[in-house]
Amino acid sequence: MSFVIKRGLSSLVPPKVANPAGLGAAKDAVRMARIAKFYERLPKGAAPDRATGGLLGRYQARYMGKNPSAAPIWHVIFGLMAIGYGFEYYFHLRHHKNNAH
Numbered sequence: 811m812s813f814v815i816k817r818g819l820s821s822l823v824p825p826k827v828a829n830p831a832g833l834g835a836a837k838d839a840v841r842m843a844r845i846a847k848f849y850e851r852l853p854k855g856a857a858p859d860r861a862t863g864g865l866l867g868r869y870q871a872r873y874m875g876k877n878p879s880a881a882p883i884w885h886v887i888f889g890l891m892a893i894g895y896g897f898e899y900y901f902h903l904r905h906h907k908n909n910a911h
Contacts, residue, residue: 869882
């Protein structure tokens with residue numbers, strides 16, 4: 811085996827577990843059994859999808875989830891335009907409020 815493959819495999823098992831001197835000792839047999847049982851209980855495979863809740867969670871799941879799109883960029887642009895139009899409209903009416911002769 812090449813060094814890269816050995817290095818990749820050695821990172822999967824903690825160093826104290828992979829030590830051959832600790833495998834044959836009777837005092838470590840119980841410890842090794844607990845460690846093996848721990849690794850057997852670990853979940854295997856991909857993590858399950860989390861359920862999203864709330865308005866922001868549903869928005870992220872829809873537009874930024876598995877199939878992302880450019881819609882959030884357009885939502886920000888049009889939202890800023892609407893807020894800007896609202897400000898312009900409000901301040902324009904405020905400017906002309908006293909000149910209604």
